[in-house]
Amino acid sequence: MAGPLLLVALVAALLVWRLAVPDDQDEPYVVPQPSARPAAIDPAGAARALQRLATALGARDRAAATALAAADDTATVDRLGDLADVAAQARLSDVALRYIDADGGPAADGTWAAAVDVTWAYAGFDPEPSSTEVSFRFRSTADGVVVAGVGGGDLRTPVWMSGPMQVSRTADLLVVAADGVDLATYVRRARAAVPTVSSVVRTWRPRLVLEVPADVGALEAALGAEDGYYAQIAAVTGSGGTIEEGAPSHVFVNPDVFDELGKDGQDVVLAHEATHVATDAPLSKAPTWLTEGFADYVALRRTTLPLTTTAGQVARQVRDDGLPTELPTSAEFDTGGPHLGAVYEASWLACVALAGRRGPEALLRLYESVSDGKPFAAELRRDLDWSEADLLRGWRERLRTLPGAAPQG
Structure with missing residues (x-):
C-alpha cells in the first residue's frame, strides 16, 4: 500500500515545484560567483609600499609612514608610527627596504608574509649600515598593497623595529630602549663605561650604541638566536645584522638579567661590552678566552670588589675539581654551559697574569x-717575553692562591 501513495506524493511535489518556478528558469541552476576576487600576493605592489615606507622613514615623516597601513588596522598604524618616531629621534640613515620573497600563500584574512631585506644605520655612530632580513605582512586592497605587520616569525626583528622606543642621544652615546625600560639608568651606566674603557684603549674614539629591548625574547629576536640562548647573559656585543668587515658593533642588553644586578655589576657589564665595541671584538681572531678576559680586565681594572666576588665561582671550581691544565676553550663559553661564570673569571685571571708581566700596554x-x-705564541714571546708554558704556570698560580680555592678538610 505504501508504493502508490509515495508515487502520488512525488508527482504532487514535482507539480508544485514546476508551478513555483517561472518558465525562464528551466535551465539548470548555477551557483552565482562572488564579485570580489580571492586575495592575491602582489610582490610589485608590496615593493612599492616598502619604497614609500623607506622614503617616509628617511624623511622622518610619521604621517606618510602610518598612511601605508589600512586605517582600521590600528596595531600596524601604531607600529609604523613607532618606526617613524625612532627614525627621527635616533637619526636613522641609509634606510632601505627590499622585498625578497613571499613566505607561503595568503592567510584567511587576506594577508601574506614576506621576507624583506632591511638596511639602516644610526647617523654619526655607524661607519657602515647594518642589514638583515625581517618578516613583513601585506594585504592587497582596491587601492594597492598596504603593510599589515612588521617583525615576528622566524626572521630577526631589529630592536628599533620591535615596538615603541625611548631614545637618548649625545655626541658619543646613543641609547635606544623599549618603552617601560628605565632609560636614565642605562644612560648613566653607559656613560660611566666610556672613561673606564678609554683609560686602557686610548685610541678609541667613543661612539657607543646601547640597544635595550623589552625582554630577553625581543633580544633573541633581534640577534636571531634560539629561545633561551641569552637567558643567562646580561649583555652582548654584535651588529644586529650581518657580521662583516666594517659592520657596526652595538651593545645589546638583556634587561631580564641586567636589571637584577647591582650598580657595581651593571657598571662591570657595560664596561666589558664597551671594550668589545672599542676593540671591534666581533671580528677578532683572538682565542675566546683572550677576547673575553681582556674585556673583563678593562672592566675590573679599577674595581674595589673583593676576589671573593670577582673570582668566587672559579675558586669554588678549583677547590672542587683541582687546577685546570689548559686555558678555557671556546666550547666552554657556550651560553648554556654549567660553569659559564667560572670560565669568564678564569679568562680574566689569565689576562691579569699577562698584564702583571709587562703592564696593561x-x-x-x-x-x-x-x-x-x-x-699567539709568537706575539706572547715578542710582547711579554713569555712562552705559553710560562703563561700557564702564572695563571695556575693565581688560581691556586684565590680565597676559597684550597681544598677543604
Whole structure:
C-alpha cells in the first residue's frame, strides 16, 4: 500500500515545484560567483609600499609612514608610527627596504608574509649600515598593497623595529630602549663605561650604541638566536645584522638579567661590552678566552670588589675539581654551559697574569696583534717575553692562591 501513495506524493511535489518556478528558469541552476576576487600576493605592489615606507622613514615623516597601513588596522598604524618616531629621534640613515620573497600563500584574512631585506644605520655612530632580513605582512586592497605587520616569525626583528622606543642621544652615546625600560639608568651606566674603557684603549674614539629591548625574547629576536640562548647573559656585543668587515658593533642588553644586578655589576657589564665595541671584538681572531678576559680586565681594572666576588665561582671550581691544565676553550663559553661564570673569571685571571708581566700596554698590544690574526705564541714571546708554558704556570698560580680555592678538610 505504501508504493502508490509515495508515487502520488512525488508527482504532487514535482507539480508544485514546476508551478513555483517561472518558465525562464528551466535551465539548470548555477551557483552565482562572488564579485570580489580571492586575495592575491602582489610582490610589485608590496615593493612599492616598502619604497614609500623607506622614503617616509628617511624623511622622518610619521604621517606618510602610518598612511601605508589600512586605517582600521590600528596595531600596524601604531607600529609604523613607532618606526617613524625612532627614525627621527635616533637619526636613522641609509634606510632601505627590499622585498625578497613571499613566505607561503595568503592567510584567511587576506594577508601574506614576506621576507624583506632591511638596511639602516644610526647617523654619526655607524661607519657602515647594518642589514638583515625581517618578516613583513601585506594585504592587497582596491587601492594597492598596504603593510599589515612588521617583525615576528622566524626572521630577526631589529630592536628599533620591535615596538615603541625611548631614545637618548649625545655626541658619543646613543641609547635606544623599549618603552617601560628605565632609560636614565642605562644612560648613566653607559656613560660611566666610556672613561673606564678609554683609560686602557686610548685610541678609541667613543661612539657607543646601547640597544635595550623589552625582554630577553625581543633580544633573541633581534640577534636571531634560539629561545633561551641569552637567558643567562646580561649583555652582548654584535651588529644586529650581518657580521662583516666594517659592520657596526652595538651593545645589546638583556634587561631580564641586567636589571637584577647591582650598580657595581651593571657598571662591570657595560664596561666589558664597551671594550668589545672599542676593540671591534666581533671580528677578532683572538682565542675566546683572550677576547673575553681582556674585556673583563678593562672592566675590573679599577674595581674595589673583593676576589671573593670577582673570582668566587672559579675558586669554588678549583677547590672542587683541582687546577685546570689548559686555558678555557671556546666550547666552554657556550651560553648554556654549567660553569659559564667560572670560565669568564678564569679568562680574566689569565689576562691579569699577562698584564702583571709587562703592564696593561703590553697586554693591549698582544690582544690587538692576535686579534688581527698574528700567532699567539709568537706575539706572547715578542710582547711579554713569555712562552705559553710560562703563561700557564702564572695563571695556575693565581688560581691556586684565590680565597676559597684550597681544598677543604
